[in-house]
Amino acid sequence: MLSKERNEELTRVGPGTPMGALMRRYWHPIAASSEVSEKVPTKPVRLLGEDLVLYRDRSGGLGLIGPRCAHRNAEMRYAVPEPNGLRCCYHGWLYDQTGLCIEQPGEPRPFRNEVRIPAYPVREVGGLVFAYLGPAPAPELPMWDVLTWPNVTRKVTASILPCNWLQCMENSLDPVHFEWLHRYYGTYEIVRHKPDSSLDEWDHQTAERGKHHVKLGFELTDYGIIKRRLLEGETERDDHWRLGHPILFPNVLRVGQYDWHGLHYRVPVDDTTTLHIMLDVELPPHGSQVTSNAPVPVKYWPVHDEKGELIQVFDGPWEPYHVVAQDQVAWIAQGPISDRTVEKLGATDAGIVYYRKLLKEQIDLVAAGGEPMNVHREPKDCITLAIESARYPSDGEGERGAMFKDVVARTDYEVSLV
Ligand code: FES
Numbered sequence: 116m117l118s119k120e121r122n123e124e125l126t127r128v129g130p131g132t133p134m135g136a137l138m139r140r141y142w143h144p145i146a147a148s149s150e151v152s153e154k155v156p157t158k159p160v161r162l163l164g165e166d167l168v169l170y171r172d173r174s175g176g177l178g179l180i181g182p183r184c185a186h187r188n189a190e191m192r193y194a195v196p197e198p199n200g201l202r203c204c205y206h207g208w209l210y211d212q213t214g215l216c217i218e219q220p221g222e223p224r225p226f227r228n229e230v231r232i233p234a235y236p237v238r239e240v241g242g243l244v245f246a247y248l249g250p251a252p253a254p255e256l257p258m259w260d261v262l263t264w265p266n267v268t269r270k271v272t273a274s275i276l277p278c279n280w281l282q283c284m285e286n287s288l289d290p291v292h293f294e295w296l297h298r299y300y301g302t303y304e305i306v307r308h309k310p311d312s313s314l315d316e317w318d319h320q321t322a323e324r325g326k327h328h329v330k331l332g333f334e335l336t337d338y339g340i341i342k343r344r345l346l347e348g349e350t351e352r353d354d355h356w357r358l359g360h361p362i363l364f365p366n367v368l369r370v371g372q373y374d375w376h377g378l379h380y381r382v383p384v385d386d387t388t389t390l391h392i393m394l395d396v397e398l399p400p401h402g403s404q405v406t407s408n409a410p411v412p413v414k415y416w417p418v419h420d421e422k423g424e425l426i427q428v429f430d431g432p433w434e435p436y437h438v439v440a441q442d443q444v445a446w447i448a449q450g451p452i453s454d455r456t457v458e459k460l461g462a463t464d465a466g467i468v469y470y471r472k473l474l475k476e477q478i479d480l481v482a483a484g485g486e487p488m489n490v491h492r493e494p495k496d497c498i499t500l501a502i503e504s505a506r507y508p509s510d511g512e513g514e515r516g517a518m519f520k521d522v523v524a525r526t527d528y529e530v531s532l533v
Pocket residue numbers: 184185186187188189203204205206207208
């Protein structure tokens with residue numbers, strides 16, 4: 116349970132808020148690269164409570180600027196891309212990537228040096244566009260393995276969720292929900308919507324992580340938290356415990372299984388809206404090459420069906436998306452901002468308490484003028500993260516995570532559930 120004040124402090128992300136100040140120290144994905152192109156050069160975006168316009172100029176570069184022209188407020192989403200910026204549709208004022216007005220074509224005595232609109236740095240990697248809204252100098256964009264691996268097939272899937280970002284992240288620190296939300300409720304919903312053989316397949320897929328949890332462990336690392344689960348019948352040498360699952364501070368879940376790896380970003384659009392943007396990669400069979408170099412495809416999933424009900428079962432053929440649908444139901448069902456003043460936490464919520472404490476420490480660190488964790492100042496080509504149950508590009512046929520075979524689990528916090 117949290118006080119009303121602490122709940123507000125941990126959830127509100129607009130300009131001037133403590134959590135907003137922390138979130139502004141990180142790069143956040145705002146779109147897929149393929150969403151801005153020669154034919155569709157602008158996209159209105161909202162990030163951390165700020166309205167902006169993302170655009171691709173005629174040189175192929177990206178810019179992220181304020182939503183309205185400084186002249187007489189025309190929306191910059193209706194504008195013409197030029198080789199060096201974006202030109203307002205109304206009287207042709209041209210802005211560069213820094214937000215500076217560089218042309219006022221109708222003015223006999225231009226005063227462009229006095230005219231500027233907001234602008235933020237953007238970077239493009241792995242099929243995603245990232246923005247940084249914090250103080251200069253911008254840190255390095257961390258090159259997580261999923262973003263940079265060559266010879267993989269990438270896709271982006273996104274949803275706009277009508278709930279606060281923290282609900283999504285608390286779910287990632289809550290291993291026990293797998294038993295119920297994904298195995299029990301998930302099976303129930305699949306049977307209810309599709310009374311056919313998918314039940315056996317679903318049960319097979321979720322049986323492993325859906326077993327009863329007997330111990331939870333959490334390790335604090337430079338980049339976030341590794342969550343570990345000890346399941347009934349397993350030992351601490353099993354990968355669920357030994358390798359666990361990384362959470363990248365403050366708002367990203369690293370996922371993976373078999374030949375699939377992913378980064379799931381829970382991007383705060385504003386206090387009550389979250390852009391859930393998933394970059395998933397698939398490894399080709401061992402020893403083979405991916406041939407297509409087509410742009411990374413993007414698909415936005417609706418959250419509600421035609422009756423206005425939350426979508427509980429995705430139609431897609433891919434099992435992990437069922438898991439995401441079930442998670443989305445839980446996140447949204449907690450309300451626009453979950454009222455944590457009335458919750459009743461138990462032993463199974465140990466990870467949530469641990470994560471909230473870490474968030475508060477990092478908020479206070481930023482407020483005191485410090486640099487929070489997982490802000491990168493040195494460029495790195497590829498940051499590889501260990502995750503349970505997944506094959507890596509360096510693995511041979513039939514191997515999973517060979518480079519992590521000697522890793523020994525460490526925990527900073529454990530809780531027994533027996
Ligand atoms: S409103 Fe943009 S140039 Fe006039």
